Amino acid sequence: MPPARSFSRLPGFRDFVPGDLALRNHIFDTWRRVSRGYGFREYDGPPLEPLDLYIEKSGPEIVEQLYSFDDKGGRQITLRPEMTPTLARILAGRSRGMPKPIRWFSMPQLFRYERSQRGRLREHFQLNVDIVGDAGVAADAEVLAVAIDAVRGLGLGDDDFVARVNDRRLVAEVLAAAGVDADGHAACLGVIDKAGRAGVAKTRIGLEALGLDESAVATLTELVADGSWEQLGRRFRDVTPVREAMEPLEEHAAILGAMGLGDYLHFDFTVVRGLAYYTGIVFELFDRAGEMRAICGGGRYDRLLELVGGEPLPAVGFGMGDVVLGELLRDMGLVPDATPSCDYHVIWVGPEQRALGLRASHRLRAAGYSVMYSLRTQGVGRQLKEASRNGAARAVIIGPSEAAAGSATVRDLTTGRQEVVPLDALTASVQASSGGSQAEPPGPPSPGGDRT
RNA sequence: GUGGGCGUAGCUCAGUCGGUUAGAGCGCCGGAUUGUGGUUCCGGAGGUCGCCGGUUCGAAUCCGGUCGUCCACCCCA
Numbered sequence: 001m002p003p004a005r006s007f008s009r010l011p012g013f014r015d016f017v018p019g020d021l022a023l024r025n026h027i028f029d030t031w032r033r034v035s036r037g038y039g040f041r042e043y044d045g046p047p048l049e050p051l052d053l054y055i056e057k058s059g060p061e062i063v064e065q066l067y068s069f070d071d072k073g074g075r076q077i078t079l080r081p082e083m084t085p086t087l088a089r090i091l092a093g094r095s096r097g098m099p100k101p102i103r104w105f106s107m108p109q110l111f112r113y114e115r116s117q118r119g120r121l122r123e124h125f126q127l128n129v130d131i132v133g134d135a136g137v138a139a140d141a142e143v144l145a146v147a148i149d150a151v152r153g154l155g156l157g158d159d160d161f162v163a164r165v166n167d168r169r170l171v172a173e174v175l176a177a178a179g180v181d182a183d184g185h186a187a188c189l190g191v192i193d194k195a196g197r198a199g200v201a202k203t204r205i206g207l208e209a210l211g212l213d214e215s216a217v218a219t220l221t222e223l224v225a226d227g228s229w230e231q232l233g234r235r236f237r238d239v240t241p242v243r244e245a246m247e248p249l250e251e252h253a254a255i256l257g258a259m260g261l262g263d264y265l266h267f268d269f270t271v272v273r274g275l276a277y278y279t280g281i282v283f284e285l286f287d288r289a290g291e292m293r294a295i296c297g298g299g300r301y302d303r304l305l306e307l308v309g310g311e312p313l314p315a316v317g318f319g320m321g322d323v324v325l326g327e328l329l330r331d332m333g334l335v336p337d338a339t340p341s342c343d344y345h346v347i348w349v350g351p352e353q354r355a356l357g358l359r360a361s362h363r364l365r366a367a368g369y370s371v372m373y374s375l376r377t378q379g380v381g382r383q384l385k386e387a388s389r390n391g392a393a394r395a396v397i398i399g400p401s402e403a404a405a406g407s408a409t410v411r412d413l414t415t416g417r418q419e420v421v422p423l424d425a426l427t428a429s430v431q432a433s434s435g436g437s438q439a440e441p442p443g444p445p446s447p448g449g450d451r452t
Numbered sequence: 453g454u455g456g457g458c459g460u461a462g463c464u465c466a467g468u469c470g471g472u473u474a475g476a477g478c479g480c481c482g483g484a485u486u487g488u489g490g491u492u493c494c495g496g497a498g499g500u501c502g503c504c505g506g507u508u509c510g511a512a513u514c515c516g517g518u519c520g521u522c523c524a525c526c527c528c529a
Contacts, residue, residue, distance in 0.1 A: 384489035
């Protein structure tokens with residue numbers, strides 16, 4: 001026997017014991033149900049990808065954050081940090097033959113090699129929903145509607161979270177109108193992106209550090225401090241390019257308003273989604289109270305497919321992680337009940353009734369019920385204790401007297417009432433008396449699936 | 453990657469100035485109960501005090517390192 005040794009989990013990774021997995025599955029079920037409700041079809045790709053796929057898109061500096069290594073064939077590979085490049089790669093080779101727009105969703109596990117914090121691990125699952133091949137604002141609104149409904153489907157409402165929206169083209173026109181030349185846009189976006197966390201004062205300092213003139217700094221600081229839609233309209237009343245750049249978001253809001261989701265929308269000039277590949281409307285979902293990390297982020301990325309060698313197709317989509325969402329649900333008490341349960345617990349009083357009990361159990365299982373029994377030989381009291389601990393709705397007790405009469409005592413563990421029923425009629429009898437709790441018992445086992 | 457807080461039973465935590473055999477609640481196992489559960493009562497198991505080293509007659513306690521975790525940066529799925 002080797003000496004005892006303990007193994008710890010890799011940092012930033014999670015174990016999912018049944019209680020935890022119940023929450024994860026609850027989230028997955030909701031994501032899948034809502035996505036399908038909008039007509040999206042599910043896809044997946046490999047968890048490992050060539051390193052180049054991300055260098056192409058985001059630049060070599062992102063390599064620092066990738067969970068990457070060389071494989072035994074000397075290839076530089078990485079655990080996928082996000083799904084969009086994989087989607088772009090998949091579509092690059094086959095989108096030409098596909099009817100547009102393409103509506104796909106996926107729920108990949110993604111990886112990142114960095115220091116973990118609350119809401120941010122080295123691994124997470126992420127709902128990805130994308131529309132490829134449609135450049136219209138209706139597509140932007142459609143994916144945001146999926147994101148909002150995915151969160152609503154988990155029990156959160158407009159008191160709990162908000163969708164902050166912006167448009168990169170609008171930001172570009174505002175910067176131009178403020179007198180920032182094109183070369184300075186990227187640096188400006190970086191400062192504006194941090195404004196929400198850094199505050200107005202630091203933002204002003206940041207903008208001044210970029211060498212912008214005083215009027216440009218004043219204009220942008222004002223927008224960061226009070227970036228309301230009305231404020232923007234007043235400020236640029238006479239600037240046609242800005243007014244025109246506001247139109248897509250107007251229509252976007254009108255569409256979501258017509259869906260009844262208008263209360264979730266909030267224009268926010270500071271939402272620019274880092275320096276990634278976004279080209280149009282961008283959005284993030286945040287919890288209203290706790291100021292956790294973003295629940296979800298996405299937007300339009302019209303040039304990405306081209307970048308990975310596909311046909312040039314416009315695209316829009318988002319990613320929604322399970323970590324922040326799960327913490328939010330926990331905080332709000334919206335986690336599903338994960339206590340064990342089953343329909344029946346079969347009890348035999350002595351070993352002589354075991355065969356009868358096993359046969360009855362198997363029949364009940366074939367009828368679609370979940371059935372347990374004690375694996376160890378023990379008294380009726382102890383077996384009942386186990387039954388209630390396992391969350392059984394009913395106990396089926398078979399002792400010498402029942403066996404002699406070919407019957408069983410069925411005890412309702414909630415009410416304590418019990419009745420004696422013929423063993424042969426057990427399945428039918430219970431189906432009749434418990435039709436409500438057993439919504440739809442599966443039919444008989446398929447041929448060949450149950451050999452005897 | 454940088455700076456800081458925290459690591460004691462499966463979980464949440466207490467542990468006095470550095471002092472003899474490290475505790476509680478919950479949970480787990482067993483008994484009261486060999487044909488009737490949940491409640492209750494009684495009992496039990498479970499610890500390298502994260503790990504390594506140092507100071508000391510003596511370390512869960514002080515110091516250094518390390519690992520983990522959390523927070524703030526960095527960055528963002």
